[in-house]
Amino acid sequence: MSNETGSGNDGDKFDQARRNFLRGIGMGTAAAVAQPAWGGQTFQDTFADFFQKDYRRMSAEEIEAALERIERKAQARYDVEIECQNTPPQPGVVYGYAINISRCKGYRDCVHACVKENNLGRDSQMQYIRVLELDQGDFNLEHSDHYYEPETVPVEGKHYLPVQCMQCDDPPCVKACPVEATWMEPDGIVVVDYDWCIGCRYCMAACPYWARHFNWTVPEIPAEEMNTNTHYLGNRPRPRGVVEKCHFCIHRTRKGQQPACMEACPTGSRIFGNLLDPDSEIRYVLANKQVFRLKEDLGTEPKFWYYSD
Amino acid sequence: MPVIRFIFDGVREMFRGPREYWIWLAVLSLVVLFGAARYSQQLTEGLVVTGMSDQVSWGFYISNFAFLVGIAAAAVLLVIPAYIFDRKDVKEVVLVGEGMAVAAVTMAILFVIADLGRPDRLWHMIPVIGRFHWPISLLAWDVLVLSVYFLLNLAIPFYVLYSRYRGKEPNFRLYFPFVVIAMFWAISIHTVTAFLFSANPARPFWHTALLGPRFIASAFASGPALIIITLQIVRKLTSYNVSQTVIDLLALIMTTALQISLFFVGAELFTDFYNEGAHAASIHYLFFGLGGFYSLKAWIWFALALNLTAVVILMIHPLRQKTLMLNIACVLTFVGIWIEKGMGLVIPGFVPTPLGEIFEYWPTSVELAVAAAIWAFGVLIFTLLAKAVIAIEQGKLRYRAKDAMYPL
Amino acid sequence: MNSMTLQCLVCVMCLVVLQAQAEEAPDVRQPLRFEGYPGAPEFEVVPRKDELFFYPCAQCHETMEPNPEIRTLNTMHDAEIEHGRGRIWCLSCHNLENRNYLNTLLNELVDFDEAHLVCGGCHANRHKDWYFGAHGKRVASWQGDRTLYNCTHCHNAHSPAIQPRAPKPAPPVRAGLERQPGIQHEKSAVWDTHVEREEQ
Numbered sequence: 043m044s045n046e047t048g049s050g051n052d053g054d055k056f057d058q059a060r061r062n063f064l065r066g067i068g069m070g071t072a073a074a075v076a077q078p079a080w081g082g083q084t085f086q087d088t089f090a091d092f093f094q095k096d097y098r099r100m101s102a103e104e105i106e107a108a109l110e111r112i113e114r115k116a117q118a119r120y121d122v123e124i125e126c127q128n129t130p131p132q133p134g135v136v137y138g139y140a141i142n143i144s145r146c147k148g149y150r151d152c153v154h155a156c157v158k159e160n161n162l163g164r165d166s167q168m169q170y171i172r173v174l175e176l177d178q179g180d181f182n183l184e185h186s187d188h189y190y191e192p193e194t195v196p197v198e199g200k201h202y203l204p205v206q207c208m209q210c211d212d213p214p215c216v217k218a219c220p221v222e223a224t225w226m227e228p229d230g231i232v233v234v235d236y237d238w239c240i241g242c243r244y245c246m247a248a249c250p251y252w253a254r255h256f257n258w259t260v261p262e263i264p265a266e267e268m269n270t271n272t273h274y275l276g277n278r279p280r281p282r283g284v285v286e287k288c289h290f291c292i293h294r295t296r297k298g299q300q301p302a303c304m305e306a307c308p309t310g311s312r313i314f315g316n317l318l319d320p321d322s323e324i325r326y327v328l329a330n331k332q333v334f335r336l337k338e339d340l341g342t343e344p345k346f347w348y349y350s351d
Numbered sequence: 352m353p354v355i356r357f358i359f360d361g362v363r364e365m366f367r368g369p370r371e372y373w374i375w376l377a378v379l380s381l382v383v384l385f386g387a388a389r390y391s392q393q394l395t396e397g398l399v400v401t402g403m404s405d406q407v408s409w410g411f412y413i414s415n416f417a418f419l420v421g422i423a424a425a426a427v428l429l430v431i432p433a434y435i436f437d438r439k440d441v442k443e444v445v446l447v448g449e450g451m452a453v454a455a456v457t458m459a460i461l462f463v464i465a466d467l468g469r470p471d472r473l474w475h476m477i478p479v480i481g482r483f484h485w486p487i488s489l490l491a492w493d494v495l496v497l498s499v500y501f502l503l504n505l506a507i508p509f510y511v512l513y514s515r516y517r518g519k520e521p522n523f524r525l526y527f528p529f530v531v532i533a534m535f536w537a538i539s540i541h542t543v544t545a546f547l548f549s550a551n552p553a554r555p556f557w558h559t560a561l562l563g564p565r566f567i568a569s570a571f572a573s574g575p576a577l578i579i580i581t582l583q584i585v586r587k588l589t590s591y592n593v594s595q596t597v598i599d600l601l602a603l604i605m606t607t608a609l610q611i612s613l614f615f616v617g618a619e620l621f622t623d624f625y626n627e628g629a630h631a632a633s634i635h636y637l638f639f640g641l642g643g644f645y646s647l648k649a650w651i652w653f654a655l656a657l658n659l660t661a662v663v664i665l666m667i668h669p670l671r672q673k674t675l676m677l678n679i680a681c682v683l684t685f686v687g688i689w690i691e692k693g694m695g696l697v698i699p700g701f702v703p704t705p706l707g708e709i710f711e712y713w714p715t716s717v718e719l720a721v722a723a724a725i726w727a728f729g730v731l732i733f734t735l736l737a738k739a740v741i742a743i744e745q746g747k748l749r750y751r752a753k754d755a756m757y758p759l
Numbered sequence: 760m761n762s763m764t765l766q767c768l769v770c771v772m773c774l775v776v777l778q779a780q781a782e783e784a785p786d787v788r789q790p791l792r793f794e795g796y797p798g799a800p801e802f803e804v805v806p807r808k809d810e811l812f813f814y815p816c817a818q819c820h821e822t823m824e825p826n827p828e829i830r831t832l833n834t835m836h837d838a839e840i841e842h843g844r845g846r847i848w849c850l851s852c853h854n855l856e857n858r859n860y861l862n863t864l865l866n867e868l869v870d871f872d873e874a875h876l877v878c879g880g881c882h883a884n885r886h887k888d889w890y891f892g893a894h895g896k897r898v899a900s901w902q903g904d905r906t907l908y909n910c911t912h913c914h915n916a917h918s919p920a921i922q923p924r925a926p927k928p929a930p931p932v933r934a935g936l937e938r939q940p941g942i943q944h945e946k947s948a949v950w951d952t953h954v955e956r957e958e959q
Binding site for chain 1: 396397399401403404405408409463466468469470471473476482483484488489490491550551553554700701704706707708
C-alpha cells in the first residue's frame with residue numbers, strides 16, 4: 043500500500059454525501075457477508091467495485107480503498123501479493139521518448155521486457171510494442187513485416203522500426219472516449235482507468251499508431267512471473283473487457299527509473315527523459331539530431347521521436 | 352385515467368390476434384432467446400468468443416449499427432411529406448414509419464451494447480453520476496442523438512394515437528414543433544454516425560468528407576426499400592388502407608437516392624484509385640484484395656451488382672411500376688446497402704491496420720446469433736407497435752368511458 | 760569470475776612480485792588535453808576493470824621486453840583485430856611502457872575504466888553523443904545520478920561491430936484466433952521496377 047496518494051479530488055458536498063452513503067451500505071453488508079463469495083471477492087468489494095467512481099473524481103481515501111481492493115483481488119485471482127501504488131506525477135516533468143533507428147537491430151528485447159514488466163496477459167497475448175521490419179529505402183508501413191523470424195537479425199537490406207504508444211500531446215483516443223476513461227496526465231502520459239472503461243473500443247479506432255489493445259479475455263499471468271510493483275494507472279492486473287496501452291512504465295518512470303523497454307534495449311537505441319529540462323538527454327537529441335515523428339501530418343503531436351546518426 | 356387505459360388497451364391489442372400472429376411472435380421470440388443464450392456466453396467468457404481482434408476491433412455488431420441508424424433516419428421520408436406537404440395518403444402510414452424508426456433505433460442501441468466489453472458499466476455514460484464526454488466524443492454525440500430520436504419517435508406517435516384513442520383530432524400546433532425537430536434530428540442521427548467514422552484521420556478509408564452525404568444517400572435508398580416492403584405486408588395482412596401513391600412516392604425517392612448513392616461510390620473509387628496512394632490501401636483491399644487477402648472482395652462486388660441491378664430496375668418506369676419488379680429492386684437495394692454500408696464500410700477501415708498489418712476478420716457463430724436475435728427483437732417490437740397503431744388508426748380501439756370502470 | 764585465480768594459471772611464478780608492483784604503481788594519470796564536452800551533464804562511468812580477464816596487464820608484460828614493431832601477435836591475445844581496417848594495431852590504444860593503461864593518440868595515459876577517452880580520439884561524433892546521452896546506454900534511471908556504460912561494455916574494442924543474433928519470438932495473435940498467412944508484399948523498391956523495365 044502506498045502513502046504517495048495522487049491527484050484525487052477533495053470532493054464537494056455531493057461527493058461527500060454520496061461517499062458517506064456508500065460507506066454506510068458497505069458497513070452493513072460487511073457485517074452480513076463476512077466470508078468471501080462472488081468469485082473470491084467479498085460482496086462488499088464487489089459492491090464497492092461496481093460503484094467505484096472514476097479515478098479523477100475519487101478522493102484520497104477512496105483511491106486508497108480502491109488500491110487495497112486491487113491488492114485483494116490480485117491475491118484472490120493470482121495468489122500473489124502485489125503492491126499497488128498511486129505515485130503522483132512529478133512537477134515540472136513531461137516525458138519524451140526518442141529511438142535511434144540506425145541502432146535498432148530488431149532483437150525484440152524491448153517487446154518481451156515490456157510484457158513481463160507490465161503484467162501483460164500471456165494467454166490473451168497482448169504486446170504494447172511492435173517492431174516492424176522494412177526494406178532499406180522503404181518507409182511505407184504497409185510494406186512492413188511484423189512477424190519476421192529469421193535466424194539472426196539484423197537481416198541484410200532491412201531496417202527496423204519499433205512502434206508503441208506515442209503519448210500524443212493532442213491524443214485522438216482521449217477525444218474519442220465517451221466516458222472520459224482515458225486522459226493525459228500532467229506529465230504527458232496518456233493513461234486509462236481500467237475500472238472506468240466501458241470497452242467500446244472507439245479509442246482503438248481513433249489511434250493512428252495501433253497503440254491501444256483490448257482485453258478480449260481475462261489476462262492470464264503466471265503467478266511467479268507477476269510483477270508485484272504496480273500502479274493504479276499502469277501495470278496492475280487488468281480486468282477483462284477493457285482497453286489498455288503503453289504508459290511509459292508509469293510505476294517506474296515517476297520514480298526516476300527508466301521504462302522497461304529502454305532498460306532492456308541492448309543497443310542503447312532508446313532515449314527517455316524530461317522534455318521540460320533543457321539539459322536532458324532527450325532534449326539534446328531533439329536539438330542535435332535530425333528527428334522525425336511517425337504520421338506527424340495527422341497533427342496529434344506525438345511525444346515520441348525517431349532519429350538516426 | 353385515460354392514459355393508463357390507453358397503454359393498457361394498446362398492450363392488450365399487441366397480444367391479441369389470430370394463430371398465425373402468435374406463431375409469428377413465437378418464432379421471433381425463439382430467435383431472440385437463442386441469441387440471448389449465445390450472448391450470455393459472450394458475457395461470461397468475454398469478447399474472445401467473437402472474431403474481433405486488436406487488428407479489427409469492430410466487426411459485425413458495429414456494421415449492423417451503422418446500417419440500422421440509416422433505417423431509423425429514413426422514417427423522415429414519410430414524416431416530411433406527411434406533415435410538411437400535408438399529404439393525406441402519407442399521413443395515414445406515417446405512424447407505421449415512426450414505429451419502424453423506434454424499432455431501428457432500439458436495434459442500433461442494442462448492437463452497440465452487444466459490442467461493449469463492459470456492459471455492466473453502461474451507467475458511466477449517464478451525466479452527473481457518470482462522466483458523459485460530450486460534446487467532445489463523437490460516440491457521446493451518437494448516444495445523445497439516438498436517445499433523443501428514440502424519444503421523439505415514441506412521443507409524437509404516442510400523442511397522436513392517444514388523441515385518436517380518445518376520439519379527438521391531435522392538436523397540430525402542439526406537436527408540429529416536435530415534428531420539425533424530429534425531421535432535422537433524423538438527418539442528424541445519421542450524420543453523427545457518419546462523423547463517428549469520418550472523424551478518425553487514423554483510418555483513411557473513413558476519413559472523407561463524403562462519408563456523411565454517402566450515409567444519408569444510402570439510408571434514403573435502403574430505408575424506403577424496407578418501408579415499401581413493410582407497407583405491402585401490412586396491406587396484405589390487414590384491412591388497413593395503404594395507398595399505392597405512398598409506395599410510388601417512396602419508390603421515386605428510393606430511385607433518386609440510390610442513384611446519388613452509387614454516384615458517391617463512384618466518386619470515392621475515382622479519387623482513391625486515380626492516384627493510388629497509401630490512403631487507397633483499404634479500398635484496394637475491399638475491391639481487389641491486398642497482399643493475398645481478399646475476404647470482402649466477392650461481397651462488395653456482389654453488393655455493387657445488387658445495387659446496380661436495382662437502380663436499373665428503378666430507373667425504367669414501366670419496370671418500377673410493376674409490383675414484383677419493385678419488390679425485387681427493394682430487396683436488392685436493402686441487401687446491397689446492408690453489405691456496402693455494414694461490413695463493407697466498417698471492416699476495411701481496420702485493414703490494413705495503422706501499422707500496415709493485414710489481419711482478416713470474420714464473424715463467429717456467437718456474433719451471428721446475437722445479431723440475428725437483435726434483428727428479431729427489432730422486428731418483434733415493430734410488429735407489436737404496428738399492431739397497436741393500426742388498431743387505433745382504424746378506430747377499432749377507442750376509449751370508452753364505461754370501460755373506465757374496468758378493473759385494472 | 761575471479762580473474763585472480765585465472766591469472767595464477769598464466770603466471771604462477773611471478774604473481775606475488777608483480778602484484779605488489781602493480782599496487783605500488785603511482786597514479787600516472789595526468790590531466791588530459793581533452794576536458795569533456797562543455798555543457799554535458801555530469802556522469803560516472805560503470806567500472807569495468809574487474810571484468811577484464813588479464814588485468815592488471817603488467818603482471819605479465821613487466822617480464823617482457825616492450826616491442827613497438829607493428830606485427831601480428833601470435834599470443835593469447837586476439838590475433839586479428841577487426842577494428843580500423845588495418846589502420847590501427849595494439850599500441851594505437853594500449854600504452855607501450857605501462858600496460859595497465861591505455862593511451863590516447865596524443866600519448867596520454869588513460870585508465871581502463873575510462874576507455875571512452877581513447878575511443879573518442881577517433882570517434883569524436885559518437886563520443887560527443889555518448890557524453891550527452893544520444894549514444895550508448897545509461898544505467899537504470901532517467902533522472903538523478905547519471906551512470907553510463909562504457910563504450911567497451913557493448914563494443915568489443917578488438918571487434919567493435921555488434922554481431923547479429925537471434926531475435927525474440929514474433930508477436931502472437933490474440934487467444935482464440937489463428938495466425939494468418941504472411942502478407943505477400945508487392946515489390947516496393949523503385950530500382951527493381953527500373954531493372955525489370957530495362958530487361959523487357
